[in-house]
Amino acid sequence: MSQKNSVERGPLFFRDRDWHPAAYTPGYKTSITRAPFKPLVALSSTLSEETGPAFGHEMLGELDNNLILNFTGQPAVGERIIMHGRVLDESGRGVPGVLVEIWQANAGGRYRHKKDGYLAPLDPNFSGCGRTISGPDGSYEFLTIRPGAYPWPNHVNNWRPMHIHISVFGSGFGQRLITQMYFEGDPLIAKCPIVNTIGQQKAVEALVAPLDMNRAIPMDCLAYKFDIVLRGRRQSVFENRKEGM
Amino acid sequence: MQKLDYLKESPSQTAGPYVHIGLTPNKLGNVGIYPRDLGESPVSEGAQGERIVIVGTVRDGAGMILRDALIESWQADAQGLFSSNDPRGGADPKVSGWARIIADFDTGEWTLKTIKPGRVPFHDGRLMAPHISLWLVARGINLGLQTRIYFEDEENESCPVLQRIEHRERVKTLIAKKTGEGAYRFDVVLQGENETVFFDL
Numbered sequence: 326m327s328q329k330n331s332v333e334r335g336p337l338f339f340r341d342r343d344w345h346p347a348a349y350t351p352g353y354k355t356s357i358t359r360a361p362f363k364p365l366v367a368l369s370s371t372l373s374e375e376t377g378p379a380f381g382h383e384m385l386g387e388l389d390n391n392l393i394l395n396f397t398g399q400p401a402v403g404e405r406i407i408m409h410g411r412v413l414d415e416s417g418r419g420v421p422g423v424l425v426e427i428w429q430a431n432a433g434g435r436y437r438h439k440k441d442g443y444l445a446p447l448d449p450n451f452s453g454c455g456r457t458i459s460g461p462d463g464s465y466e467f468l469t470i471r472p473g474a475y476p477w478p479n480h481v482n483n484w485r486p487m488h489i490h491i492s493v494f495g496s497g498f499g500q501r502l503i504t505q506m507y508f509e510g511d512p513l514i515a516k517c518p519i520v521n522t523i524g525q526q527k528a529v530e531a532l533v534a535p536l537d538m539n540r541a542i543p544m545d546c547l548a549y550k551f552d553i554v555l556r557g558r559r560q561s562v563f564e565n566r567k568e569g570m
Numbered sequence: 571m572q573k574l575d576y577l578k579e580s581p582s583q584t585a586g587p588y589v590h591i592g593l594t595p596n597k598l599g600n601v602g603i604y605p606r607d608l609g610e611s612p613v614s615e616g617a618q619g620e621r622i623v624i625v626g627t628v629r630d631g632a633g634m635i636l637r638d639a640l641i642e643s644w645q646a647d648a649q650g651l652f653s654s655n656d657p658r659g660g661a662d663p664k665v666s667g668w669a670r671i672i673a674d675f676d677t678g679e680w681t682l683k684t685i686k687p688g689r690v691p692f693h694d695g696r697l698m699a700p701h702i703s704l705w706l707v708a709r710g711i712n713l714g715l716q717t718r719i720y721f722e723d724e725e726n727e728s729c730p731v732l733q734r735i736e737h738r739e740r741v742k743t744l745i746a747k748k749t750g751e752g753a754y755r756f757d758v759v760l761q762g763e764n765e766t767v768f769f770d771l
Binding site: 334336337338339340341342344345346347348350353354355356357358359360361362363365366367368369370371372373374375376377378379380384386389395396413414415416417424426427428436437438439440441452453454455456490492496497498499501502503504505519520522523527528529531532553554555556557 | 575576577578579580581582583584585586587588589590591592593595598599600602603604605608609630631632634636638642644645646652653654655656657666667668675690691692693698701703705707708709710711712713714715716718731734735737740760761762765766767768769770771
């Protein structure tokens with residue numbers, strides 16, 4: 326289905342689990358009962374993690390990456406932005422042909438989900454759902470509105486910073502990742518228990534998208550840049566593998 | 571000294587309670603954006619192999635069944651070949667191998683209809699027992715959990731991955747129970763007694 330499949334075959338780089346959030350992060354209350362207490366069983370990736378589903382451009386609709394128009398065809402209300410960047414691996418190479426899916430609240434911080442009862446109203450023209458496939462250099466872009474902050478029942482007065490959820494595939498199932506993009510300068514970032522599940526400040530900064538005036542379109546929309554980095558793959562010719570595996 | 575110029579993987583964050591908006595909008599009821607949700611079935615009509623149905627739940631450390639869990643599965647075809655990126659080439663074209671499953675909004679039960687996969691080789695050529703890889707996300711889970719479904723009516727003793735589990739009594743948490751012809755049950759326990767084995771693979 327795509328060219329990537331002929332080259333991306335090596336074992337996956339090990340995950341740095343001190344860089345990622347730990348499972349048990351009591352400031353984020355729901356993690357307390359949903360964190361495994363026993364250690365993970367660790368071993369090198371196998372074919373089951375080094376292979377993964379492929380997605381073709383032919384599955385995409387014309388407006389799939391345009392959240393301003395893809396629900397009713399009428400424009401959503403809010404601050405118009407381009408969200409763009411590249412999907413890279415830890416070796417710095419662009420990862421082409423991978424599915425990037427996003428979801429978010431509307432400009433008032435309200436999600437189109439039956440479990441969200443926040444009093445801010447729904448926007449009849451905004452669903453908050455988009456997807457695209459990365460280009461030959463790993464690049465992707467969405468047109469959307471900047472989501473609002475919203476309150477959530479954790480501590481008494483917790484508010485999520487403005488954020489967009491991102492789901493991304495690599496060339497192997499072991500690279501599967503979901504994360505969240507935050508916006509430069511948002512004072513709620515430092516106060517958020519979910520952001521603070523991440524222990525290292527440098528890792529938090531990797532999720533904050535800078536304003537990108539060079540990609541803004543005058544009199545139309547602003548832009549934010551967000552690169553996504555997936556686990557890399559080893560390429561040693563000395564791997565202890567039998568022929569044809 | 572020269573610098574190692576690797577990038578760091580983007581840190582994970584929870585999928586949150588509203589993951590369905592982005593990943594299964596039609597099942598949520600937000601229809602009209604995509605013609606259908608992705609990953610509805612890992613196999614299409616005419617796929618070779620034994621048809622099986624796996625039913626399960628995901629429970630937290632307080633014994634509560636999660637109703638906001640999302641699971642993706644990835645598996646080989648009946649011959650043990652993967653549909654893409656497999657250096658050995660050509661899998662059954664009727665087996666995509668990938669599915670996206672959500673817990674029922676009311677009961678929390680999930681169902682995977684597929685075929686039983688064949689054996690796939692480990693690094694050294696030994697065969698792993700038939701298994702389906704799972705990746706599980708939900709509110710409260712900061713980094714997607716990796717586990718595997720094995721089958722109680724298969725020979726699992728020789729699987730080099732299962733052999734790596736030091737606490738032998740925990741192996742059973744990865745073995746789906748046969749409940750009927752082609753029917754299995756696989757319950758995931760996130761924490762506590764009978765906690766499911768999760769992998770760092």
